[in-house]
Amino acid sequence: MSIENLSSNKSFGGWHKQYSHRSDTLGCVMRFAIYLPPQVASGQKVPVVYWLSGLTCTDENFMQKAGAHRVAAELGIAIVAPDTSPRGDDVANDDGYDLGQGAGFYVNATESPWNTHYRMYDYVLNELPALVESVFPVTGQRSVAGHSMGGHGALVLALRNPQTYQSVSAFSPISNPVSCPWGKKAFAAYLGNDTGRWAAYDASLLMRKAQKFVPALVDQGDADNFLAEQLRPEALEASAHISGYPLELNLREGYDHSYYFIASFIEDHLRFHGRHLER
Amino acid sequence: MSIENLSSNKSFGGWHKQYSHRSDTLGCVMRFAIYLPPQVASGQKVPVVYWLSGLTCTDENFMQKAGAHRVAAELGIAIVAPDTSPRGDDVANDDGYDLGQGAGFYVNATESPWNTHYRMYDYVLNELPALVESVFPVTGQRSVAGHSMGGHGALVLALRNPQTYQSVSAFSPISNPVSCPWGKKAFAAYLGNDTGRWAAYDASLLMRKAQKFVPALVDQGDADNFLAEQLRPEALEASAHISGYPLELNLREGYDHSYYFIASFIEDHLRFHGRHLER
Numbered sequence: 091m092s093i094e095n096l097s098s099n100k101s102f103g104g105w106h107k108q109y110s111h112r113s114d115t116l117g118c119v120m121r122f123a124i125y126l127p128p129q130v131a132s133g134q135k136v137p138v139v140y141w142l143s144g145l146t147c148t149d150e151n152f153m154q155k156a157g158a159h160r161v162a163a164e165l166g167i168a169i170v171a172p173d174t175s176p177r178g179d180d181v182a183n184d185d186g187y188d189l190g191q192g193a194g195f196y197v198n199a200t201e202s203p204w205n206t207h208y209r210m211y212d213y214v215l216n217e218l219p220a221l222v223e224s225v226f227p228v229t230g231q232r233s234v235a236g237h238s239m240g241g242h243g244a245l246v247l248a249l250r251n252p253q254t255y256q257s258v259s260a261f262s263p264i265s266n267p268v269s270c271p272w273g274k275k276a277f278a279a280y281l282g283n284d285t286g287r288w289a290a291y292d293a294s295l296l297m298r299k300a301q302k303f304v305p306a307l308v309d310q311g312d313a314d315n316f317l318a319e320q321l322r323p324e325a326l327e328a329s330a331h332i333s334g335y336p337l338e339l340n341l342r343e344g345y346d347h348s349y350y351f352i353a354s355f356i357e358d359h360l361r362f363h364g365r366h367l368e369r
Numbered sequence: 370m371s372i373e374n375l376s377s378n379k380s381f382g383g384w385h386k387q388y389s390h391r392s393d394t395l396g397c398v399m400r401f402a403i404y405l406p407p408q409v410a411s412g413q414k415v416p417v418v419y420w421l422s423g424l425t426c427t428d429e430n431f432m433q434k435a436g437a438h439r440v441a442a443e444l445g446i447a448i449v450a451p452d453t454s455p456r457g458d459d460v461a462n463d464d465g466y467d468l469g470q471g472a473g474f475y476v477n478a479t480e481s482p483w484n485t486h487y488r489m490y491d492y493v494l495n496e497l498p499a500l501v502e503s504v505f506p507v508t509g510q511r512s513v514a515g516h517s518m519g520g521h522g523a524l525v526l527a528l529r530n531p532q533t534y535q536s537v538s539a540f541s542p543i544s545n546p547v548s549c550p551w552g553k554k555a556f557a558a559y560l561g562n563d564t565g566r567w568a569a570y571d572a573s574l575l576m577r578k579a580q581k582f583v584p585a586l587v588d589q590g591d592a593d594n595f596l597a598e599q600l601r602p603e604a605l606e607a608s609a610h611i612s613g614y615p616l617e618l619n620l621r622e623g624y625d626h627s628y629y630f631i632a633s634f635i636e637d638h639l640r641f642h643g644r645h646l647e648r
Contacts, residue, residue: 100592101629154628157436313379349433350380 093225096121103128109191115217116129116176117207122218123149125159125185130227131315136223137256139360140214141171142240145272146192148173155349161357165364168228172218176207188272189279194363195267198244199280206283208280211291215247215254221323233363235259238316242267245293245326252302253327257366259307259359261352262314264333266294266325267344273320294322297337298329306330307339307362309355311345372504375400381442382407385432394456394488401497402428404438408445409506416510416535416646417501418639419493421519423584425471427452431516432629434486440636442609444643447507451517452499455486465550468558471484475522476548476570479558485579486557494526494533512642514538519593521546524572524585524605531581536645538586538638540631541593545573545604552599573601576616585609585616586641588634590624616623 094367095309096108104127110292113120129136139162141152149171152158162169175181175194182203184190199208214234224226232273233256236244241263267273268288277288316321323339330337371640375387383406400412408415418441420431428450431437441448454460454473461482469644478487493513501507512535515523520542527537546552546569568574589602596602602618609616624630 099625099627100590100623100633102633106629155433157439157632159632161438181425251575311379334568344379346378348378349440350378350385353436353438354381 093221095207096103096171102159104159106159108149111221112349113176113212113213113217113360115209118176118178118181120173120176120213120347121149122170122172123153124161124222124226125153125169125170125225126165127163133227134166135229136166136168137369138170138219138228139166139363140219140232140234141169142196142234142236143171143174143242144236144238145174146187151209151349155353156356157353159359165360166216166369167364167367170218170222170225170252172214176211181207189276193239193276195239195280195291196246197277197280200281200287201280202281208229210243211247214243216253229368231256231286231367232365233257235303236263236362237261237266238347239272239278241308242293246291246296248304248306249293249296249300250290252304255304257305257307257363259362260317260323261309261355262311263293263308263323263326264321266292266322268292268295269325270322271341293299294325294329297335298328300333300335303336305362305366306335307341307359308337308357309342310339311342311351313344313349314347316347372500377492380404381438383409383438383442385438387428388553390500392455392492392496394492394586397455397460398488399452399455399492400428401449401451402432403434403501403505404441404518405505406442406445406446406447412506413445414506414508415447416512416648417447417449417498418506418642419498419511419513420448420512421493421515422450422453422517423517423519424453425466430628431447435635436519436630436632437635437639444639445648446639446643446646447505447555449497452621454489460486468555472555473520474518474555474559474570475525476556476559478565480559480561483559486615490526493522508647510535510646512536512646514638515542516540516643517626518543518551520587521572525570525575527583527585528572528575528579529569531583534583535582536586536642539593540588540634541590541600541626542572542587542602542605543600545571545601547571547574549599549601550605573604575606576605576613576614579612579614582615584641584645585614585620586638587616588638590602590620590621590626590630590634592623593626595626
């Protein structure tokens with residue numbers, strides 16, 4: 091697997107680096123970013139938190155705006171931030187910000203024209219961790235987190251693969267995509283009109299019947315413009331109640347959907363993951 | 370003075386807000402951002418650190434990328450980030466990123482066409498603080514800090530106005546603009562070819578003959594691409610040695626010119642200002 095380093099910045103004693111590589115899963119060149127904490131300089135292998143970003147984002151938003159490096163450096167955790175979709179001139183796209191490039195929704199598309207490249211579920215679950223673990227000084231210990239569309243992705247990945255992740259967390263996740271406009275639009279395009287096939291990518295439906303648990307933390311701002319129509323954390327909470335899922339859901343007064351909200355609570359999330367990741 | 374609120378985000382228990390106002394000094398509409406720490410909610414007035422950004426920046430770069438809100442919230446300090454130049458269709462501009470809009474260099478221009486609007490020195494020293502102190506719950510206690518071109522601006526403002534600022538700090542400042550390409554280009558355009566008039570805006574020349582002191586902290590990465598040609602901290606250090614100026618200059622191994630460097634050490638800078646600002 092060839093991988094090209096695009097940038098390097100020292101940050102809190104560790105390193106923020108961007109890479110590109112040819113993804114077999116997605117059939118295109120992909121960029122991702124990794125934060126390597128200072129502990130790796132002494133030969134220590136560290137666990138990884140995978141961060142999945144929201145609509146319109148790339149690998150850069152979280153790394154630049156979340157203020158996460160400080161805590162990751164203290165805890166000795168690497169963070170990997172993939173892009174939010176396949177990219178490129180030969181990759182299908184849409185004029186909307188909520189479909190196509192920048193809006194992969196972390197699913198494996200089955201419908202044309204999306205099924206050629208849009209396989210972000212497999213990419214984040216399999217190809218990217220295999221690459222990261224073959225190239226960087228990291229252990230096989232993984233957690234997953236994300237924001238909005240990426241919060242949905244993180245929850246779905248952990249709920250469907252409890253053996254793979256030590257913990258999962260989300261900010262403002264799209265908790266019940268089968269019942270909100272963002273989810274209905276994306277799932278109809280990527281997965282087709284048979285809504286029965288959507289359930290495999292709906293965190294609330296998955297959590298309702300979950301039997302193996304991954305510790306889960308969700309933060310949601312109550313001043314988030316998307317809360318009632320798109321995010322629906324109450325569906326996730328109801329599902330956790332039914333299955334007895336270990337979900338901690340915090341409603342945060344006055345906070346919105348922005349990275350200022352994420353920055354305010356990312357320390358809690360990283361310490362949560364830090365408690366579940368073996369060193 | 371009328372002022373319009375453009376955005377509001379809760380952040381670390383306080384508020385990040387953007388405003389626009391008509392500036393008499395600059396003759397155009399200006400945007401700035403303020404971080405108000407949680408202490409103001411209980412009626413407490415707080416001191417202000419003015420943050421001056423570098424070339425191509427707006428009020429947003431520092432607020433989004435520096436991770437400063439966490440520490441400002443803890444210390445009870447407001448941060449005000451102005452734009453880096455006058456803006457607008459009727460404001461003179463240049464194709465270069467290092468002259469014109471986004472590159473005001475915190476001077477009062479004397480040369481046409483720049484002298485119509487480019488008076489960032491007066492704006493940051495007088496008009497903006499008067500506006501901020503009339504509208505927000507802040508005291509008259511001020512410190513000033515900045516990055517690159519903004520580090521130059523912060524040092525010049527504090528060196529020329531020691532009665533106005535309690536402390537000054539800079540990341541990667543343009544320390545001796547009269548002798549570097551960025552400074553020569555901007556000063557020739559804004560101030561004319563009589564280099565004798567440039568000295569009033571050169572931190573190293575000002576510090577060399579300073580008699581009243583403002584505690585000063587400077588951080589500089591040794592992997593900064595601009596270090597040798599543009600920044601010249603050694604000139605500032607030599608001047609401090611001559612005048613006995615209380616300058617702490619830290620050379621940081623491996624760090625570059627990016628906001629990852631600023632984020633890594635902003636806590637030190639805010640705690641430094643916090644020690645000098647009365648509550």
